[in-house]
Amino acid sequence: MATTELLDKLNSTQSLSIEEYKFLIDKFSAESAAYAAALAVNKRKEVYKNSVFIRGLIEISNICKNDCYYCGIRCSNKKADRYRLSKAQILSCCDSGYSLGFRTFVMQGGEDPYFSDDVMCDIVKSIKEKYSDCAVTLSLGERSKESYQKLFDAGADRYLLRHETADSCHYSRLHPENLTLENRLQCLNNLREIGFQVGCGFMVGSPYQTSEHLAKDLKFIEAFKPDMCGIGPFIPHKDTPFKDFPAGSADLTCYLLSIVRLIHPQVLLPATTALGTVEGKGRERGILSGANVVMPNLSPESTRAKYELYNNKLSTGAESANGLEALKKNLSDIGYQIEISRGDVKK
Numbered sequence: 001m002a003t004t005e006l007l008d009k010l011n012s013t014q015s016l017s018i019e020e021y022k023f024l025i026d027k028f029s030a031e032s033a034a035y036a037a038a039l040a041v042n043k044r045k046e047v048y049k050n051s052v053f054i055r056g057l058i059e060i061s062n063i064c065k066n067d068c069y070y071c072g073i074r075c076s077n078k079k080a081d082r083y084r085l086s087k088a089q090i091l092s093c094c095d096s097g098y099s100l101g102f103r104t105f106v107m108q109g110g111e112d113p114y115f116s117d118d119v120m121c122d123i124v125k126s127i128k129e130k131y132s133d134c135a136v137t138l139s140l141g142e143r144s145k146e147s148y149q150k151l152f153d154a155g156a157d158r159y160l161l162r163h164e165t166a167d168s169c170h171y172s173r174l175h176p177e178n179l180t181l182e183n184r185l186q187c188l189n190n191l192r193e194i195g196f197q198v199g200c201g202f203m204v205g206s207p208y209q210t211s212e213h214l215a216k217d218l219k220f221i222e223a224f225k226p227d228m229c230g231i232g233p234f235i236p237h238k239d240t241p242f243k244d245f246p247a248g249s250a251d252l253t254c255y256l257l258s259i260v261r262l263i264h265p266q267v268l269l270p271a272t273t274a275l276g277t278v279e280g281k282g283r284e285r286g287i288l289s290g291a292n293v294v295m296p297n298l299s300p301e302s303t304r305a306k307y308e309l310y311n312n313k314l315s316t317g318a319e320s321a322n323g324l325e326a327l328k329k330n331l332s333d334i335g336y337q338i339e340i341s342r343g344d345v346k347k
């Protein structure tokens with residue numbers, strides 16, 4: 001079977017076997033990518049028209065108790081210049097974000113014990129009181145179900161927790177022993193049960209990744225049906241064990257974005273900063289492959305460079321909130337416009 005036939009099948013059934021997903025990845029070519037992108041763009045237009053949702057990303061802390069081998073803010077990286085934002089700083093990011101037109105704030109950070117349930121719930125409540133028309137998304141890693149419940153009760157709407165890889169052996173090559181795929185998936189299920197809009201996701205081209213692993217990621221997404229899905233290329237960071245591995249490919253990332261759009265037409269799919277980092281115009285290419293979300297950086301200028309998950313991470317220009325005008329222009333050049341709204345998932 002040709003990849004185009006399989007993509008047609010996926011387009012009409014939203015489901016393939018792991019072997020078929022693997023075939024799509026192994027036979028990846030410029031033609032199959034163009035074909036997948038055309039189908040994916042049609043699908044996203046049926047659901048979300050030409051609008052792109054924006055999220056203001058606030059990187060609240062680069063202090064982390066975990067030691068993920070790929071990540072620049074892992075606890076063993078003694079060279080990282082650590083910071084954490086105060087509640088006042090976070091609220092001031094929201095203030096400027098709100099006037100720029102953001103109606104979703106994403107608070108992301110390392111697993112920093114300072115941000116206990118009490119501290120985090122207080123911040124979430126204050127944001128929701130001040131901006132009742134805004135959604136709050138959290139991306140703070142693994143916590144207990146009770147903790148997630150408290151954050152939800154405080155008003156948080158969405159939670160992003162990438163599964164990173166749906167293969168448990170591969171998971172154990174990316175993380176130290178205390179972190180398991182089993183617990184990740186338990187967290188994702190807990191978040192869903194509580195009522196969050198939930199996001200999973202993975203890196204493309206992470207060390208030791210095979211096409212079979214990616215096929216499992218796609219099958220997992222097909223089964224879990226996340227509301228959001230973050231997919232970006234792996235990019236090495238010089239002070240991590242993975243410093244000598246090559247970065248993942250923008251082409252393959254875009255192809256996978258298209259496939260995920262076909263699997264799950266409603267999914268909120270960001271064109272990630274990592275995609276914009278490995279390739280100029282990467283984010284625009286992501287949108288043209290079926291993505292419908294961008295997450296400009298709203299963090300204070302003074303801390304932006306310190307949230308260094310990988311080297312050369314974009315943090316100025318069109319991907320920063322001050323660059324919103326440039327982003328609008330780049331998107332309108334390719335036929336899309338930013339929608340000022342919470343941008344919830346269409347059910």
Ligand code: SAH
Binds near residue numbers: 072109140
């Ligand atoms: N502590 C939070 C946020 C982690 S950072 C959590 O655990 O969810 C957000 C995402 O950045 C991670 O899930 C990972 O997929 C991605 N990331 C980390 N290091 C990276 C790297 N070197 N290259 C590309 N993406 C990376």
